[in-house]
Amino acid sequence: MLKKAAVLAVSCGALLVGCGTDPEMENQEIIANLVEAGYQADDIKVVDGAVYAGRDAHVTLEASREMLQAGEGTEEQYRTNNLINTSVVTTICINPTAQFNRYANLSAGLDLAIENYNQRNLAIRFVRGPATGCTANIAAKTAGGTGGSAGFPSGGLPYGTINIGTGLNKYSVDVNEHVITHELGHCIGFRHSDYYNRSISCGGSASNEGDAGIGAILIPGTPSTGTLGGSIMNSCFRSTETGEWSSSDITSLDYLY
Template structure:
């Protein structure tokens, strides 16, 4: 069975865009519908060699540019702007780009239904492989073609690449994966479909080919792919020699390739779920006097303009921790009053200002009640862990326990 070359669309720094595509190794003779292959000018070859690309084979004209190493597309302008001083390395390890997806995100993946049920089910398998690792990136298939983070769309290029993708930009996953319906359509059931889709998603979140430094490991031919302007950074904890069956190898034999141990290590290393701190933080109390008195509470010690600092009211959590719930903050600008409650539902006259902190919904070891009082004349909500303080405050009525906090 012929090996298959994987693809990536390389979005480089300085707005230089590199495209690559999954292509069959040892291409069959070109037909009139296939990629034309005129002679590559010597100055183009020299520039590619200076940039670190392997040019002994797999270089040919394509559309308004050139295919390099069988699967990387560059326009002529990009070739002459290419940074020849980009970082390269000769070791074969698991690699990533300098650009990754930032933060904890849900990445919604849309696949065009025209690609057929087999491709859709294959995407479900690819997504489940990522989600099984409990990463800070959660993948979810969506049927909404207009609202998603990754779109998988069909293209038809007889004899061309199998699939293409790209690298993250601006902290977001690469937007578009193209799947060639010449190979993948509603009448085909290729065994490699789940791993091809997982592979392209891998590029979209910042992975280079595992054998980036020596494509011949999986392809039989080829050399170092070069840093391509986006970097090729070794991922700690992954092997220092090529490993068979990685989902990010440059070429495959057409079989499905679920994540192997080093793949899982690489994914967890890059996208380990961020564990919120379990240490409580101070919940500070401030007060604004006058006809429209107002109590204000925050995990920030910075005193708001017009307010007086009244000390630490209690301890809460700045990030959600096991067993806690959000304490939402609302504000009534006409009454100059802040309202804190664990119910997100809006209140008439108040606008939502976000989560003030995280507290417990019930009592437990080390927890104390946070009492709420209200002054209807001043239109002021007052929160305290001292019930007697609230009862003795002139004009305030007890309204119950908002939640439970720490001393």
């Protein structure tokens, strides 16, 4: 997720690859898969050896292959084809690093983001780790800059990492709550609510992330058009964010989980 009118280059962990594989070749395949799936080239970035689509969603090789297998989605918005398998995943533990915990507003924002989800009484529950009884885990790590990044579900499991910029610590706890809630939303399958025109929340010229083969599927009961401040899942955030769900966000959560 980006601060309005500012592009974030995040510093992420090393790309995980199998023995004997070439990370550069893997990235080339990921990019080729994304382009074939429908992403525009200028919405694909390689940062610190990892491929990002939509500017803040990390895409692994496995996930990029799933995009091609999933088939086409609609031309509307909100969720990916890939979701959490709630028959397997019921308790998702969010495990912040020691570095993450050193930033008071990031740490407080994580607690509030977890609360945001748990207040909805969903089929999945979030717990701040370390904890027992986890059926899936998401690491909460720090990154440079201001904003965050994550990825989409794969194999019925949530994406395993959120990266939150330490520059967010200078913003209110509510803004930190907003950004962390947003990145966790990607981990469980939510697209940007203004994916088709990022200028709605980011300003500047219109930019369309496209369907991308992962789906941009309108959730029943939600609007097909995004508005500034209308969703936690908008592409970019403002310094005035409250960190609370909009009515359409709540409809989306309740419908899916």
